[in-house]
Amino acid sequence: EIVLTQSPGTLSLSPGERATLSCRASQSVSSSYLAWYQQKPGQAPRLLIYGASSRATGIPDRFSGSGSGTDFTLTISRLEPEDFAVYYCQQYGSSPPGFGQGTKVEIK
Amino acid sequence: EVQLVESGGGLVQPGGSLRLSCAASGFTFSDHYMDWVRQAPGKGLEWVGRTRNKANSYTTEYAASVKGRFTISRDDSKNSLYLQMNSLKTEDTAVYYCARVLTTVGGGPFDYWGQGTLVTVSS
Numbered sequence: 644e645i646v647l648t649q650s651p652g653t654l655s656l657s658p659g660e661r662a663t664l665s666c667r668a669s670q671s672v673s674s675s676y677l678a679w680y681q682q683k684p685g686q687a688p689r690l691l692i693y694g695a696s697s698r699a700t701g702i703p704d705r706f707s708g709s710g711s712g713t714d715f716t717l718t719i720s721r722l723e724p725e726d727f728a729v730y731y732c733q734q735y736g737s738s739p740p741g742f743g744q745g746t747k748v749e750i751k
Numbered sequence: 752e753v754q755l756v757e758s759g760g761g762l763v764q765p766g767g768s769l770r771l772s773c774a775a776s777g778f779t780f781s782d783h784y785m786d787w788v789r790q791a792p793g794k795g796l797e798w799v800g801r802t803r804n805k806a807n808s809y810t811t812e813y814a815a816s817v818k819g820r821f822t823i824s825r826d827d828s829k830n831s832l833y834l835q836m837n838s839l840k841t842e843d844t845a846v847y848y849c850a851r852v853l854t855t856v857g858g859g860p861f862d863y864w865g866q867g868t869l870v871t872v873s874s
Contacts, residue, residue, distance in 0.1 A: 678860035680796075687848055687864035688796065699862060731796055735858050739814055740786075742796040 666732035676736030760868030773849030
């Protein structure tokens with residue numbers, strides 16, 4: 644089973660700043676089958692990025708994903724007020740398709 | 752418009768059973784793998800299990816934490832997904848989401864989620 648570790652646990656930033664979130668896998672994620680989700684309080688998660696770097700439908704281009712193997716990054720180029728939320732990475736290249744523990748992006 | 756609507760959550764005693772449903776619309780349900788994901792209060796996301804599509808013989812997979820207690824099924828004629836939960840434990844308390852796998856061939860990320868249904872296991 645692949646274990647995903649996200650860092651940092653909490654990121655305190657101001658609107659307009661750049662956010663860099665990390666997701667590290669315990670073993671290589673096959674074919675870069677790595678996704679990122681955003682979740683706001685009381686809402687279901689929303690798919691942002693899949694295949695490590697492909698934006699899902701309707702996702703603004705300030706969200707970008709990169710990485711391969713065991714190290715992946717989600718970057719939000721300029722934080723908008725609606726971007727403050729919890730972000731999860733997920734690998735779906737092997738079973739079980741597990742999630743990281745999440746990174747909370749909060750307003751500084 | 753793709754919609755997933757869960758129902759069936761509620762309060763159940765430890766050792767009890769509950770059946771969740773997920774009604775799908777706006778897409779060809781039979782083409783997609785469908786999964787259940789849960790989230791305990793204040794915690795992260797935990798994958799529960801999956802049912803593959805007809806082309807893959809409706810095979811299922813489960814997380815180790817629920818294997819042998821939970822059963823996933825689907826009825827393509829009703830565009831519905833189900834989660835039968837038996838021998839419930841307090842640690843099964845969570846919001847349960849049904850989620851559509853993006854691709855119709857093999858596994859993939861979850862591109863649509865329901866709003867979730869809360870299951871509380873308590874005496």
